[in-house]
Amino acid sequence: MNTRILTGITTTGTPHLGNYAGAIRPAIAASHADNVESFYFLADYHALIKCDDPARIQRSRLEIAATWLAGGLDTDRATFYRQSDIPEIPELMWLLTCVAAKGLLNRAHAYKASVDQNEAAGADADAGISMGLFSYPVLMAADILMFNAHKVPVGRDQIQHVEMARDIGQRFNHLFGQGRDLFTLPEAVIEEDVATLPGLDGRKMSKSYDNTIPLFSSSKELKSAISRIVTDSKLPGEAKDPDNSHLFTLYQAFSTPAEQAAIRADLQDGLAWGEAKQRLFTLLDEQLSEPRERYHALLAKPNELEDILQAGAAKARKTAGPFLQQLREAVGLRSFAVQGADLTSSKKKAKKVSRVVSFRDDEGFRFRVLNRKGEDLLLSKAFADGRAAGMASKHVQTAQDDLDIRQADQQLSVWLEDECIAQSQQYATDDACAEALAELRSALASDES
Ligand code: TRP
DSSP states (O other), X not given: OOEEEEEEEEOSSOOBHXXXXXXXXXXXXXXXXXXXXXXXXXXXXXXXXXXOOHHHXXXXXXXXXXXXXXXXXXXXXXXXXXGGGOTHHHHHHHHHHTTSOHHHHHTOHHHHHHHHHHHHTTSOTTTTOOHHHHHHHHHHXXXXXXXXXXXXXXXXXXXXXXXXXXXXXXXXHHHHXXXXXXXXXXXXXXXXXXXXXXOTTSSBOOGGGTOOOBSSSOHHHHHHHXXXXXXXXXXXXXXXXXXXXXXXXXXXXXXXXXXXXXXXXXXXXXXXXXXHHHHHHHHHHHHHHHHHHHHHHHHTOHHHHHHHHHHHHXXXXXXXXXHHHHHHHHHTOOOSTTXXXXXXHHTTTSOOOOEEEEEEETTEEEEEEEOTTSOEEEEEOOBSSHHHHHHHHHHHXXXXXXXXXXXXXXXXXXXXXXXXXEEEEEOSSHHHHHHHHHHHHHHHHTOOO
């Protein structure tokens, strides 16, 4: 079976070199592997939680989409879409919201951090906290569970969210799966060998530290950023320690082992920092120039980008639509028109939901059919001998659609060769009787014992 990999990118900023090396490039590479189905999407609903600037949201969506495509994502292989183009996701989020424990969400790091901040400031615990922030993990669970992802590559700060998706999915399976798993339980994947890229000052490259190197801006801007990389004050000719230089770490992330060995030796031999920066610039500029061109070409044709993402959404919805339908049915949101038939077919593979009990009373040998809750659905007539009762009971359990069930005077009766062999109680209304019929059909259909 294929492994399904899924990850989302919150659309609040412009991707920088660190995002590219740490997330985008490995994800694109992973999508080329055999036996892998990848789902990559713009988490633009998540972006709304953190950002109320529509222009910025829109710009970021466009830039991130173009970055992934320019980086070589093959949209024939991967499914690439915007979260907000998949209405099934927020609908699933509601189904999950109804089973997610509030106590679980209270423990989410992002929410807790905000509460702690408020408390430290002497403010109300929930001051300034939206329901969006609180429910963030449930939306993320919907993203993941919608496509039954096995593996979810994320940063360390997101591990807890993937674990919550597991918890919520497991609870849903337990409540509504009738013994089978509706959702695959996902696993967070942290790429250990993809080093987090350091920024200009050596701390993790991040917009919040203002230490990023731009990805697809001009060569000139790339050069200027690289010139601002902080190094120690060793002079040209003095031996440098590559392993204590984040310039070297940056170089490593984009070079072959042979290139790495070469610059390592040169640094130890006293290569000037200025020279080393020039070499890093040449390396990056060469590697980025082609995708940079593709990036700007894509941004110049937003209509084409729109078409690509619409096609991605259509592809994603082909999976999401039918699956959501199944989930709706599992929780009891079913069409009235086909209720009986639907119950029968959707529960075929389910665990046994009825129980047949044989017993003997003063009048002879009988059996009852009970529903899951132990309530009577049918009581047989009294048979003269146990064998006849057994055969009738077996017929009731195996005849499936051929079972002759009749409905009259708010009562169900089961017939075999012109003889009524079992009856239900008399129900108060026709509707109640029809419901009992659907339940009986479904109970018997799933009974494969
Ligand atoms: N919350 C993730 C982040 O900020 C983005 C995201 C949204 C995501 N939905 C997801 C990641 C589903 C993985 C799977 O990084």
